[in-house]
Amino acid sequence: MKMENLSKQIDEIEALSAIYGEDWQTEDESNRVYSIKIKDNENYVSLYFKLPTDYPSSSPPSYEISAPHLDNSKKMHLRNLLDEAYLSNIGQSILFQWIEVVREDLQENNNEASPDESLLDPTFDHSIEIQEISPIHSAIENECPKIIHGEVILDRKSSFQGHAAILVSVEQVKQVVDKLMENRKIAHATHNIYAYRIHREDSNSFIQDCEDDGETQAGGRLLHLLQIVDAKNVIVVVTRWYGGVHLGPDRFRHINNAARQVLTAANIIPETKSHKK
Structure with missing residues (x-):
């Protein structure tokens, strides 16, 4: 099982490196420590991961969150989101989902801070609907x-x-x-x-x-x-x-x-x- 976990970790890291490019960093290869900086406008969240030998089969990665613009309550909210995502995917590779959970939360926070200008514009036509067509x-x-x-x-x-x-x-x-x-x-x-x-x-x-x-x-x-x-x-x-x-x-x-x-x-x-x- 240990070799199977290592093989899955190698495949996951290669895929994440391909997806995120220079935003994905290897901090300590021998101890399997990695990081990624997730940016949205001027704000950012840095995630640091350490992969244990029994990940992904039975244990989650350990992680640290660095986000200067977030207070303790929002950081705790973010940790709860990551824990919930892992509990829904025990035994599976989780890093990509964690990264996207953080990205979506970061974007939502920024959207809350910046209200939609169209809501403030009385001339904006709210009757227009845009429909997306799935490929x-x-x-x-x-x-x-x-x-x-x-x-x-x-x-x-x-x-x-x-x-x-x-x-x-x-x-x-x-x-x-x-x-x-x-x-x-x-x-x-x-x-x-x-x-x-x-x-x-x-x-x-x-x-x-x-x-x-x-x-x-x-x-x-x-x-x-x-x-x-x-x-x-x-x-x-x-x-x-x-x-x-x-x-x-x-x-x-x-x-x-x-x-x-x-x-x-x-x-x-x-x-x-x-x-x-």
Whole structure:
């Protein structure tokens, strides 16, 4: 179990590093201490995590909160939110959810401090309603969904590119992969790694799977990234063209970054959940 926990921690840290970029910091690798600075306008909250050996199977990470603008009562409220989130997800990776809980609370506090100007403007038309259309409704089950292509990441002659699409069925996984393979450059790549998650509303469960395509553990890491950000009804494919120079562990970082970039471009990961360069 100890090795399984360590493997899950490594995958989680790699995914968080890909999502948050420079905002995510390694404070002490040997003791597995990490931090992130969550900013909203001029205010910020810094979280410091220490991962015990039995996380995530049976113990939560220990954490510290640094927020100069919050009084003790609001810090206590924040701690209660984090504890509630963990109790609802015992045995699962929790850091991403904790970060987003803090971000949402920080934004709510700032919104309370800054009232909506439209409420003060008598000329504002309150009758106008804006309706958001979910991208899932744009996909038709019997047709190949639209594929978004990400930017190419280059390192020592190797290239990485992410591709993503919204799905409504497992059958569309093959349609997306087959469509990508129509491109000869992609078809002749060294690896085409992918992972997908489809939410079943009737049972509130997920159909999910992944493919390494010769890059051991890479598909599982992509799936873990989708799980951490709670992505639903999506496939992400990362194409790698090997350039002749071994990249070691850096190749997994580039695979995660390529996936994160295209998921953000496709609005599957909201902009607030990704690092802005």
